[in-house]
Amino acid sequence: MASRRPAGGRNATSAAFDHEKEVAKAERELARAEARAEAARARVARVRWRAWSLESPDADDGAFAGSYDDDEPLPETSNSWQPPRLQLPGRKAGALAAACVIVGASLGASMFMELEHRALTRTQHRSAEFEAAAREGVIRLMSIDANHAEEDIQRNIDNSTGELRQQLRVTGWPLAQQVAQSKMSTTAIVDAVAVESTTADSGIILVLARSDSFNPDDGERVMKTWRISVKVTRVGDQLKLAKVDFLQ
Structure with missing residues (x-):
């Protein structure tokens, strides 16, 4: 007569298998969370770099790299600070400035030629x-x-x-x-x-x-x-x- 395996052994094997699936799933979710956190840190670093470049255009890039640590905790809210806007001259203002320079140079040359004459x-x-x-x-x-x-x-x-x-x-x-x-x-x-x-x-x-x-x-x-x-x-x-x- 064949012997029968106890029912309790089959249930234990199934439970162990389910536990391993849960662990693998948790590890995958943890890896995705770490990847998202790393991407968020990279975005924050880029935003800070742009803001720092506008505020200090003549400074060395190494100064910015040394002033922020990759392990610095992320801000609780992304709207707590915004970089200042640099007001750049528009096309009309640039054209007007160039025209003033050209007119001034022409007047200076004309005056010099007149004095020479x-x-x-x-x-x-x-x-x-x-x-x-x-x-x-x-x-x-x-x-x-x-x-x-x-x-x-x-x-x-x-x-x-x-x-x-x-x-x-x-x-x-x-x-x-x-x-x-x-x-x-x-x-x-x-x-x-x-x-x-x-x-x-x-x-x-x-x-x-x-x-x-x-x-x-x-x-x-x-x-x-x-x-x-x-x-x-x-x-x-x-x-x-x-x-x-x-x-x-």
């Missing part, structure tokens, strides 16, 4: 003024009429200054008498002038001139070419010859 214009005007004074002064100085020699010498004295004026006062009248006696008149022609240097009140001008001397009694004519360095000085509202050097 005015300075150049003043220099050109001053050079032309000195050139004209040198041209007229040399023609007047080298031209002398035998019939009006004294008047010509006096006119040169009146239109000169400095060293040249002193020379004409000493040598002018003997020269006038000599010209009157010889009856030889001289006419000067200026072919070219060039500015060597100028300041606000004086300038050195190079002059290329010719002198044509003629004696009506014997028909003698003498022509010469001269290279002259002329110093022009401002006296009041007039430009006068101050010094004349004949370079040949």
Whole structure:
């Protein structure tokens, strides 16, 4: 006769199997809970990092990593703190700022060009003024009429200054008498002038001139070419010859 297993043994085996299923289920739920907790911690860390980056854009990222521990407990509520919003300029504000910069730069460049133009214009005007004074002064100085020699010498004295004026006062009248006696008149022609240097009140001008001397009694004519360095000085509202050097 076959022996029968006690009923109590079969029930014990079934209970042990059910217990193992419960343990496995609990372990799976625990693993899922730990995974959710880890994901939540990661989300909190990302939110904190964004907030910290907005508040301290120039700080080192390592400073943030050291200031928060992964094992720090999660906050009880996710709405207890929100990161501050950084107000960034809109497109219209950025475009307006760029336009202001461009307009400012254009105005600065225009003002600089205007000042440069005015300075150049003043220099050109001053050079032309000195050139004209040198041209007229040399023609007047080298031209002398035998019939009006004294008047010509006096006119040169009146239109000169400095060293040249002193020379004409000493040598002018003997020269006038000599010209009157010889009856030889001289006419000067200026072919070219060039500015060597100028300041606000004086300038050195190079002059290329010719002198044509003629004696009506014997028909003698003498022509010469001269290279002259002329110093022009401002006296009041007039430009006068101050010094004349004949370079040949």
